[in-house]
Amino acid sequence: MIATPNDPILAIENVGKAFGALKVLTDVNLTVNAGEFVGLIGPNGAGKTTLFNVVTGFLTPSHGKISFAGGDITHAKPHQRVRAGIVRTFQKSMVFPDLTVLENLALAIRALEHGYGWWRSAKQIALADAQALDVLGRVGMQSHAYKAVSSLSYGEQRIVDVLVSLAMKPRMLLLDEPTAGLSKAEGDHLIEVIRATGTGTSIILVAHDLDIVFSVCDRVAVLDLGKMIACDTPAAIRAHEGAQAAYLGKNKEVSA
Numbered sequence: 611m612i613a614t615p616n617d618p619i620l621a622i623e624n625v626g627k628a629f630g631a632l633k634v635l636t637d638v639n640l641t642v643n644a645g646e647f648v649g650l651i652g653p654n655g656a657g658k659t660t661l662f663n664v665v666t667g668f669l670t671p672s673h674g675k676i677s678f679a680g681g682d683i684t685h686a687k688p689h690q691r692v693r694a695g696i697v698r699t700f701q702k703s704m705v706f707p708d709l710t711v712l713e714n715l716a717l718a719i720r721a722l723e724h725g726y727g728w729w730r731s732a733k734q735i736a737l738a739d740a741q742a743l744d745v746l747g748r749v750g751m752q753s754h755a756y757k758a759v760s761s762l763s764y765g766e767q768r769i770v771d772v773l774v775s776l777a778m779k780p781r782m783l784l785l786d787e788p789t790a791g792l793s794k795a796e797g798d799h800l801i802e803v804i805r806a807t808g809t810g811t812s813i814i815l816v817a818h819d820l821d822i823v824f825s826v827c828d829r830v831a832v833l834d835l836g837k838m839i840a841c842d843t844p845a846a847i848r849a850h851e852g853a854q855a856a857y858l859g860k861n862k863e864v865s866a
């Protein structure tokens with residue numbers, strides 16, 4: 611099936627997931643349009659990471675359907691979903707810590723653009739390096755190009771994670787708490803990098819910093835106890851009583 615421009619890139623329909631008797635997701639519905647930036651919020655244990663696992667194929671839903679770019683991917687394997695353009699970041703970094711920032715980025719670019727034959731051509735290697743330098747320049751990280759990733763600060767390493775994920779030119783990027791453990795300034799910088807380099811990519815962002823979520827996202831989805839209790843514009847979610855009761859109020863208490 612071929613998607614038309616008006617179809618959502620991702621459609622999650624009535625998805626449920628249970629672990630034994632524990633219902634972690636109940637009839638979850640969510641659609642994401644091409645290029646849309648969606649925030650996913652909810653208390654710890656609400657099922658946000660489980661939803662990402664179901665979308666990326668690490669878990670099979672107990673029921674329901676997931677479509678991507680017009681095709682049914684409910685039972686597709688994780689690598690097939692990556693090939694279709696769904697990329698996620700993990701809490702644990704997926705980059706090579708002993709390689710330089712430039713090498714990590716250039717590897718991702720070469721793997722995408724030249725497949726398995728990339729190492730044969732010095733020209734292609736130079737081209738990938740130039741592209742990687744260009745990306746680093748755009749986010750003000752040229753001076754880190756030749757440093758090993760392991761020598762960077764934690765916040766800078768999280769930026770490299772995101773840059774490497776985006777170098778794979780995903781159609782959809784799932785970010786699970788990318789700002790966890792970062793200072794406010796580092797978190798804001800990371801989000802700026804995502805906005806500057808992720809143009810055109812559909813994004814779902816899980817984050818606990820509501821200022822970030824409300825300021826960058828086109829729509830915000832609220833999960834509570836495995837149920838999607840609201841999905842609307844940031845302004846509407848701020849005013850949504852159910853969302854406030856489930857999360858916004860609690861979050862204020864936590865951060866107070």
Ligand SMILES: Nc1ncnc2c1ncn2[C@@H]1O[C@H](COP(=O)(O)OP(=O)(O)O)[C@@H](O)[C@H]1O
Nearest residue numbers: 629632634652653654655656657658659660661
């Ligand atoms: N593999 C699993 N087996 C059993 N329970 C799980 C498993 N993964 C997650 N859970 C449970 O599912 C619920 C939702 O977890 P999770 O999706 O990690 O929430 P969130 O990311 O919103 O904090 C929690 O109660 C968690 O303990």
Ligand SMILES: [Mg+2]
Nearest residue numbers: 658659660786
């Ligand atoms: Mg989680």
